[in-house]
Amino acid sequence: MSDGTQIRIDLDASTPVNRQIVDQIRTLLVEGVLPPGADLPSVRRLATDLGVHFATVADAYRTLAEEGWLEISHGRSARVLPRRAPAADREADELFRRRLRQLVAEARSQGVSAKKIASELDSLAKGMTP
């Protein structure tokens, strides 16, 4: 069952589970692995597969729906919507810079070279078309 649409959560991680779900599904959406029109599992199905409460998955789906990625309706699977990337405002730019700074610092502290970080960032940014 190892396909490209697999998500993984870590119950012991400091990041809340609903946030982990949002981050991973968003990545798959941005990368185009989940194209517009694709159905996602129902809240119950995904919660059952991950072994978490419905509310956790429902919250994650709601967040993605608020971001304009998903259409959710009661009793049905969530569906991926076509979404145009909004123009990034100053607040979004600032948030991105802060999070990236923390991530780069963590990578550098673990010995990842600056060149490697730059090339990874470049390839990721070009590979994702929201």
Added chain:
Amino acid sequence: MNRAWPAIFPIALLPLIFHWMPLWRRNGIWFGVTVAPGYTDGPEARSVLHRFRIAIWLLALAAVTVTALGAPADFPWAFPAAMTLELAGALTAFAHARRQTLPHAVSPSPVRSASLTVAPEGLPGGFAAVLVPFAILGATALYLYLNWSRIAERFPVHWGIDGSPDRWSGRTWQGVYTPLLLGAAHCGLMLLIGLGILRFSPRGRVAANAAASAQFRRVILQFLVAAVWGMALLLAAVSLAPVLGERPLGNWPPILIALGLLALAIPFVWRLIRIGRTTGGGGDGTPDQCWKLGIFYFNPADAAIFVEKRFGIGYTINFANRVTWLFGGLILLFSLVPVLLRYL
């Protein structure tokens, strides 16, 4: 022949199953506890298993003695007492073995995985697999209706373990059609459980075991559908007995039923054991602390209603889920069908 002798078969079969049951497990789980890889081959684990097996066979010896040496008049209570002794004793021995294993427990992997694919899922065999058992029961009901005059005024509806009839009925619609209605209710219940497993059990939480979990789930559902067919055929045969004569097969029916059950169960059980052996480490995606006495799963934070058993083969229910109790209510309702039929 002492009526007790045929009863020795189920009494001896039960400890044989319990003898092997601790080995019918996922890798990395020992007596319902998540343990480190390699622990199960160590002397401590083997010693726990050895003591569990000694307890099981001592109980079996006691149960056989109670049944075989009891007077024939005592048989109606001696047989259930022996079976209860074996079951309750086995559960106690399991609880003891689990307590001895708990100090060696390790934390199961906190990492869970799930696929975002929405694959259509259905019971094995599709619509026909669901329809055929009811068609068998329906056709039997029609045959009985068309041959009403051939049905004996009084006929047996239940047989003891030695093949002797022990319950009788008359040529009334309740007497003739009750086994078929019971069959339909039981088939419906088993299919409902199958649909429940399909919709409310995880497809695979631990990435390393996802393929094995999916295969396990598929084989369990195949077993369930096969059991529904077997149940429909058995109750259709029981319903036809009044037309075919009082004892068309002599004392053979219980033996034939037992052999039929074994023939049905053994290939599936064997496949399920083999699947369990292919699982990797990382646990089964359920926390150890949510397994009460190692048998009852109680996890309010888990949306699943059915999860794989840690002791034995198959699925058990998540007692912390409200829908589980709704399911339990439905099962109770189905089990009340014979009582309701008696008052109609």
